[in-house]
Amino acid sequence: MLNALIGRKIGMTRFFTESGENVPVTVIQAGPCVVTQVKTEDTDGYSAVQLGFEEVKARRSTMPVIGHDHRANSAPLGVHREFRVDDADVELGDRLDVSVFEDTKFVDVVGTSKGKGFQGGMKRHNFRGLEASHGVKRKHRHPGSIGGHSSNLGTGPKIKKGKRMAGHMGHERVTVRSLEVISIDPEKNLILVKGPVPGPADGIVMVRGAVRLYKTKARIAKAG
Amino acid sequence: MSKQSIIEGVTADQLRDPADFPQFSVGDTIDVHVRIIEGDKERVQVYQGVLIAERGRGVNRTITVRRIVANEGVERIFPLHSPRIAKIEVVRRGDARRAKLYFLRSRVGKARRLRDQRRGLKHTS
Numbered sequence: 001m002l003n004a005l006i007g008r009k010i011g012m013t014r015f016f017t018e019s020g021e022n023v024p025v026t027v028i029q030a031g032p033c034v035v036t037q038v039k040t041e042d043t044d045g046y047s048a049v050q051l052g053f054e055e056v057k058a059r060r061s062t063m064p065v066i067g068h069d070h071r072a073n074s075a076p077l078g079v080h081r082e083f084r085v086d087d088a089d090v091e092l093g094d095r096l097d098v099s100v101f102e103d104t105k106f107v108d109v110v111g112t113s114k115g116k117g118f119q120g121g122m123k124r125h126n127f128r129g130l131e132a133s134h135g136v137k138r139k140h141r142h143p144g145s146i147g148g149h150s151s152n153l154g155t156g157p158k159i160k161k162g163k164r165m166a167g168h169m170g171h172e173r174v175t176v177r178s179l180e181v182i183s184i185d186p187e188k189n190l191i192l193v194k195g196p197v198p199g200p201a202d203g204i205v206m207v208r209g210a211v212r213l214y215k216t217k218a219r220i221a222k223a224g
Numbered sequence: 225m226s227k228q229s230i231i232e233g234v235t236a237d238q239l240r241d242p243a244d245f246p247q248f249s250v251g252d253t254i255d256v257h258v259r260i261i262e263g264d265k266e267r268v269q270v271y272q273g274v275l276i277a278e279r280g281r282g283v284n285r286t287i288t289v290r291r292i293v294a295n296e297g298v299e300r301i302f303p304l305h306s307p308r309i310a311k312i313e314v315v316r317r318g319d320a321r322r323a324k325l326y327f328l329r330s331r332v333g334k335a336r337r338l339r340d341q342r343r344g345l346k347h348t349s
Contacts, residue, residue, distance in 0.1 A: 010227045014283055016238055020308035027234055201227060
């Protein structure tokens with residue numbers, strides 16, 4: 001079965017394991033989700049599964065969405081997300097809930113990070129800034145020299161593309177990989193993962209079985 | 225269901241029975257019996273000190289216990305609902321007029337002691 005769901009981040013708390021270990025956990029209310037579209041190599045050029053989450057009132061939706069979700073035998077849904085998978089093993093209209101994570105040890109969580117607004121180079125790219133003294137004046141948080149005027153081809157009229165500078169920070173798609181699943185509660189549609197996940201409380205997150213584990217976690221998964 | 229109540233529902237069965245612990249308050253000298261796991265062996269260590277702060281609610285409730293070890297102040301923060309805490313005993317009830325006794329950190333020697341809650345028994349150490 002496809003082990004992927006859309007959910008909402010509820011918040012963080014602590015969890016004591018049986019041995020008394022104190023584990024920081026994020027509570028995610030995930031699913032139930034509806035399979036609203038199955039994309040295949042033949043029809044779409046790639047294979048993926050689209051899930052829908054959270055019913056909305058029809059008058060808050062649009063006709064195209066209502067029709068799209070109706071094909072999956074579902075009321076209009078507020079959130080649709082796509083998961084790239086081969087061999088999805090699901091069909092249009094299937095309902096998924098947290099129990100798909102029953103045998104999953106580690107998950108990846110994809111979310112939209114908190115927006116930080118327009119930020120300088122020090123906060124945005126971890127630049128060091130200039131010195132606090134030794135004659136530095138009014139430029140203590142400066143990014144420093146941004147290089148000469150050169151294009152990617154050589155010299156030119158502009159700064160190099162992709163030069164790291166001040167700008168909008170946060171509010172972007174962030175994936176955290178290999179989070180341990182501490183427990184699931186199919187009755188309340190809750191999944192508890194170890195550690196923080198991107199975005200604010202109430203934010204939409206995608207939870208999927210870990211695609212590729214970090215080395216240490218792969219060792220843990222193999223051992224038990 | 226609000227987010228708060230969902231989280232409370234998750235942690236509800238983690239909370240320890242209030243009857244597990246005696247009544248204690250900031251200023252008391254308490255014994256905290258801590259389960260220590262070494263390999264597959266488990267033993268209980270007693271940590272005695274003055275309760276100088278309580279904070280948090282629900283499963284996040286913690287207590288800060290200060291004691292003097294080899295002339296050096298040591299503060300340990302215990303999550304109250306941790307299964308690693310075997311037992312808490314009140315050794316002496318101290319008289320504290322404030323919720324956080326951080327002023328004890330700057331006190332040296334006899335001034336460190338708190339008045340016993342039973343008035344009249346001043347400065348029992």
